[in-house]
Every structure is written in C-alpha cells, then in structure tokens.
Amino acid sequence: MKRQRLYCCVIILLITVGSINSQAGENTFYSSLAATDEFDFPFEDAYTDAGLYLHALANFDYHPWWRFEWQKNLFSGNALQITTGSVTSKELLVDGQLMLNQDLSKGWWFSMRGLWRSTFHHNKRDITAYLGLERQIIKNSTIFLLFHPRYDKEFADAQIGFSLYGKNRQQYLNLAMVIEDFSYDHKNDRGGETNQMPIGMQWFLRYGKGKWWIYSDGNIGTGFKRSFPDPEKSPLTTSHQQQVNYFNVKLFYKADLSSLLELSIYQYRFVDAKTFYQSENDYDYRNVINDVSIQYVLPFREKYRLRLLTHYVHQEAKAVGYRQHEYSRDDIIPAAFLEWIQDDHMVDVGYMFTWFNWSYVAGIENRSYQLNDGYFDKIYLGYTYQFNANAVLHISISHQIKVSGFGGANAQYMMFF
Numbered sequence: 001m002k003r004q005r006l007y008c009c010v011i012i013l014l015i016t017v018g019s020i021n022s023q024a025g026e027n028t029f030y031s032s033l034a035a036t037d038e039f040d041f042p043f044e045d046a047y048t049d050a051g052l053y054l055h056a057l058a059n060f061d062y063h064p065w066w067r068f069e070w071q072k073n074l075f076s077g078n079a080l081q082i083t084t085g086s087v088t089s090k091e092l093l094v095d096g097q098l099m100l101n102q103d104l105s106k107g108w109w110f111s112m113r114g115l116w117r118s119t120f121h122h123n124k125r126d127i128t129a130y131l132g133l134e135r136q137i138i139k140n141s142t143i144f145l146l147f148h149p150r151y152d153k154e155f156a157d158a159q160i161g162f163s164l165y166g167k168n169r170q171q172y173l174n175l176a177m178v179i180e181d182f183s184y185d186h187k188n189d190r191g192g193e194t195n196q197m198p199i200g201m202q203w204f205l206r207y208g209k210g211k212w213w214i215y216s217d218g219n220i221g222t223g224f225k226r227s228f229p230d231p232e233k234s235p236l237t238t239s240h241q242q243q244v245n246y247f248n249v250k251l252f253y254k255a256d257l258s259s260l261l262e263l264s265i266y267q268y269r270f271v272d273a274k275t276f277y278q279s280e281n282d283y284d285y286r287n288v289i290n291d292v293s294i295q296y297v298l299p300f301r302e303k304y305r306l307r308l309l310t311h312y313v314h315q316e317a318k319a320v321g322y323r324q325h326e327y328s329r330d331d332i333i334p335a336a337f338l339e340w341i342q343d344d345h346m347v348d349v350g351y352m353f354t355w356f357n358w359s360y361v362a363g364i365e366n367r368s369y370q371l372n373d374g375y376f377d378k379i380y381l382g383y384t385y386q387f388n389a390n391a392v393l394h395i396s397i398s399h400q401i402k403v404s405g406f407g408g409a410n411a412q413y414m415m416f417f
Contacts, residue, residue: 039236039276041323043285046120047360049088050376051406053313054354056121057291058335059378059398060085060093060410063307064262064295066392068252071206071215073416075101076169080415086408087120094118100131101169107136111144123270123287124244130159140165144176154187155180159202166207174204178221190237191230198224200245211254218247223271236276243271258299266291283322290314305339307348324363331356337380346384352398353377377401382410390416 046052051059060083062070073079082096098114112131132146141164148157161176180198200221207214223243228234246268253261266289273284295309311333318326335352356374360367382396392414399407 039281041283043123043272043287043317043319044323044325044327047327047329047358048371049120050356050374051087051354051378052121053291053311053331053356054333054352054376054378055085055087056093056119057293057311057313058309058333058352058354059380059396060087060095060412062412062414063394064252064260064297066412066414067250067262068213068254068260069416070097070414071250072170074099074204074206075163075165075172075174077101078417080417081413082116083410083412085410089406091120092118093120098129101134109134109136109142109144111146113146121289122268123272128157130157132159134163137162146176152187154184156183158182161202171207172204173207176202178202178219180221181224184224184226189233190228191233192226192228192240194224194226195239196222196225196241198222208252213252213254215250215252216248218245220245220247231277236278237274238277239273239275241271241273243269245269258297258305260295260297262293262295264291264293264295266293281322284320285317286319287317288315303341305341307337307339307350308335310334325367326361327358329356329358337382344386346386348380348382348384348396350380350382351377352380378406 062081062083066081070079070081078101079099080097082094084092084094084096087093094116095118096114096116098112100110100112102110104110110131111134112129114129115126117126128148130146130148132144134142134144136142141162143162144160146159148159150156157178157180159176159178161174163172163174165172178200180200181194182197184192185194198221200219202219203217205214205216221243223241223245225239225241227239228237246266249265251263255261268287268289270287271285275282291311291313293309293311295307297305297307299305311331313329313331313333315327315329317328331354333352333354335350337348337350339346339348354374354376356376357370357372358374359370362368378398378400380396380398382394384392384394386392394410394412396410397407398410399405
C-alpha cells in the first residue's frame with residue numbers, strides 16, 4: 001500500500017507540473033501560441049494517418065472490464081488510470097486520470113480531478129488538476145468548489161457544483177458549472193479582452209441495477225471569444241475564438257463475473273478561429289468526430305475469454321479562409337482478442353484492422369485528394385499482471401503485418417487506493 005501511495009504521489013506531481021506549464025486557454029495545439037504569438041495551423045497533420053483511430057480506440061484503449069470498475073469507483077475513493085503508446089514515430093498518446101475523494105469527516109471531503117490527455121486525433125491537449133472541497137448538505141448530496149491553479153494566472157479555472165450519490169457513492173450524478181480563465185482580462189500580457197466568457201457544464205453520471213448499467217460524462221460550454229486591440233502587445237493576432245465540447249454515453253450489460261457487453265456513443269466538437277493583422281492568414285476551423293462502438297467479453301472453457309469490438313468513426317472537418325478545405329473520413333475498426341487467464345496473470349493475443357476512406361476538397365483544386373477503401377492492420381501480444389484486487393498493470397506490443405510497417409508498445413496501469 002505504501003508503494004502504491006508513492007506511485008500516486010509521483011503521478012500527482014507530474015500532472016501538477018504539467019498543468020502549471022500548460023496554457024490551455026491559448027496554448028491549444030503543439031506550440032505555445034500564447035507566449036510567441038506565432039502563426040500555426042496544425043489541424044491537417046493527422047488527416048492522412050492510416051492508423052489514427054485504430055491506435056487510440058482499439059490498440060491502446062482500456063479493457064471494458066477496467067472501464068466498468070473505474071466508473072464504479074470514480075467517487076467512492078481514490079483512483080488512478082493511465083495508458084500510453086506510440087501513435088506516430090514522433091508522437092506518444094497519453095490518456096490518464098487521477099481522482100481523489102478523501103473523507104475528512106464531519107461531512108467534508110477533499111476532491112481532486114486530474115486529467116492528462118494528449119492524443120493525435122483530438123485537436124487540443126488537456127492537462128488539468130482541479131482540487132478543492134466537497135461538503136455534504138443533506139444525506140447523499142453535496143456541493144463542491146474546485147480550482148485549477150496555474151502559473152500563468154490568466155488561465156486559472158474554477159468549478160462549482162453539486163452531487164447526488166447512491167449507496168457507497170458508486171451511483172452518482174455530479175454536475176458542475178465550469179468557469180475557465182476567469183481572470184484573463186486582468187492578468188494576460190497581450191492586452192486581450194474577453195468578448196465571450198468561457199462557461200460550461202461538466203457532468204458524470206452512473207446508474208444501474210443488477211445486470212444493466214449506464215454511464216455518461218461530458219463537457220459542454222460556450223468557449224471563449226477574445227480580441228487583441230493593442231498591436232504592440234499582440235503584433236500578429238487581432239481576435240481568437242475557441243470551443244471544445246464532448247459527450248460520452250455507455251450502456252453495460254453485465255451477465256456474470258466474466259461476461260460484459262458494452263455499447264458506446266461518443267462525440268467530439270472543436271472550433272478554432274483567428275483573425276490577424278495580415279488578413280490572408282485568417283481562418284475558421286471546425287471539426288466533429290462521432291464514434292459508435294460495441295464490445296463483448298465472453299468466457300469459454302475455464303481459463304479463456306474472447307473479446308470482440310467494432311468501432312465506426314465518422315469525421316467531418318471544414319476550414320474557411322487560410323487553407324480552405326472540407327474533409328470527411330470514415331473508419332470501420334473491428335478487433336478480436338483471445339485472453340488466457342492464469343491466477344494473477346493474463347496473456348492475450350489479438351488482431352485488429354481498419355477500413356477507411358477520406359476525402360479532402362480544397363479551395364485550390366490542385367490540393368484536393370481522395371482515398372477509397374484504405375486498409376491498415378496490426379497483430380498484438382499483451383500481458384496483464386493483477387498485483388492485488390486494487391492494482392493492475394498491462395503491457396503490450398503490436399506491429400503491422402509487414403516488416404517495414406508501423407509498430408510500438410503500450411503500457412497501462414490502474415489503481416484504487
């Protein structure tokens with residue numbers, strides 16, 4: 001237990017340091033745009049990546065049983081999960097969460113919600129660490145106030161909300177109003193003025209009985225709109241607008257201790273628009289990703305399980321102004337894994353592939369391109385070790401079925417403490 005707490009402290013430190021150095025309001029992509037005021041347009045980087053969704057959704061995603069246990073314990077104690085793996089020769093996917101729910105007695109709880117999400121298919125990196133206090137007001141209900149402190153004070157965020165809990169806090173409705181960059185106008189050094197305050201709603205929901213369970217989370221907000229009227233403080237940018245919304249809904253059917261069916265719907269919406277003193281660089285970019293999936297884990301014989309999954313992903317993106325274009329993409333991603341379980345150990349082998357097509361229609365005709373019926377596949381070998389009932393580690397390697405193809409490794413860890 002002491003070793004697990006040490007690991008957790010290390011993760012907390014990494015997330016906190018990351019959040020201090022992150023400027024989530026303006027540093028939206030792969031360079032610190034807020035600090036340098038340099039022009040950047042990275043939105044098309046992933047358009048022609050064949051394994052874009054296969055890596056994130058099949059190769060490096062959490063096992064559905066992991067997800068089910070994570071959601072069950074999200075507010076009942078302290079929990080950590082993280083997955084990381086190579087998505088390109090230069091980029092590493094990192095998707096981790098840290099949830100602290102410490103009972104301080106007399107109706108008070110300490111709460112921390114840490115998120116570290118850097119993926120190739122999302123347009124914005126998120127490294128946040130909200131922390132604060134939760135107070136019981138009546139039985140099974142609380143109010144809370146959380147802050148995300150930043151080294152750059154203009155990017156500090158706050159959450160205020162309430163929660164309803166069921167037995168053992170394993171059924172819940174957690175709602176928060178999120179106020180981002182609430183001191184931006186007074187603290188930024190670029191003369192930025194807020195025209196639309198970034199205010200949103202974040203939620204976590206879990207409810208069920210017996211074999212059926214539903215889970216949902218999301219963050220829907222207005223996004224920000226800012227103007228920069230002083231050319232000495234902001235020599236390139238005159239305005240900036242950004243909005244990032246997502247929601248996730250999962251339905252589970254838990255037939256027994258080994259069999260689990262998961263149905264999932266996910267949507268991601270991203271908007272980013274800028275105007276410049278050099279107006280030829282003005283752009284308005286919008287991106288929508290929809291993902292519908294089904295996973296089924298079923299046992300056969302005594303020590304074997306079969307895990308089957310299929311994702312259907314549809315993406316629509318559009319840019320007006322600089323690099324004007326319309327982009328659409330469809331991926332169908334089936335995968336199958338055979339799991340062999342022996343006491344605290346599990347070895348699994350798998351095969352995954354994606355059928356995809358995309359279309360890019362540019363404002364300049366000679367930049368347009370189209371690909372129909374693309375194909376990308378990988379074979380997979382994984383190993384899982386269950387340290388105890390509250391800690392599990394998974395590692396895997398995978399490679400395209402050709403010598404010169406793309407390969408990589410993945411590591412995942414989940415712990416309750």
